Amino acid sequence: MRNQRQVVDYALQRRALLAAVRSGRVGDHEVCDAGPYLLRAAKFHGRPEERACPMCRRAPLTLVSWVYGDELKHVSGSARTPDELARMAGHFAEFTVYDVEVCRTCHWNHLVCSYVLGTEEPQPTRPRRTAGQ
Numbered sequence: 001m002r003n004q005r006q007v008v009d010y011a012l013q014r015r016a017l018l019a020a021v022r023s024g025r026v027g028d029h030e031v032c033d034a035g036p037y038l039l040r041a042a043k044f045h046g047r048p049e050e051r052a053c054p055m056c057r058r059a060p061l062t063l064v065s066w067v068y069g070d071e072l073k074h075v076s077g078s079a080r081t082p083d084e085l086a087r088m089a090g091h092f093a094e095f096t097v098y099d100v101e102v103c104r105t106c107h108w109n110h111l112v113c114s115y116v117l118g119t120e121e122p123q124p125t126r127p128r129r130t131a132g133q
Helices: 011-023 036-045 070-075 082-091
Strands: 005-009 047-052 060-068 078-080 095-102 109-117
Touching: 011 109, 036 060, 036 078, 036 095, 060 070, 060 082, 078 082, 082 109
Parallel strands: none
Antiparallel strands: 005 109, 047 060, 060 078, 060 095, 095 109
């Protein structure tokens, strides 16, 4: 993705969590807790990964991208496809993307990375109209 900046990778956190599950310190039910909204977003907006789920080891993972930002207004907090992210990156000045891996079989989910996209140029603001204008 072009213009990616402020990238944060959560691979070490993921590895530590999986080690805690394998050692029995954390239960499967605590990490396989994807809600219906996340599972639905994975089905309709996610992109399949080649890696198998680290919990069930049967199903492939799905990567879902969530977008957040003040400039996004009502779009903030929604899942978006890679094509939509590319269009948004050229239209908005700045927004944050959170990539979450999801297993639609066992409901494993974990934040993979986050990054900022956008043109880095603030969009011109139009003056607000009031009822009397």
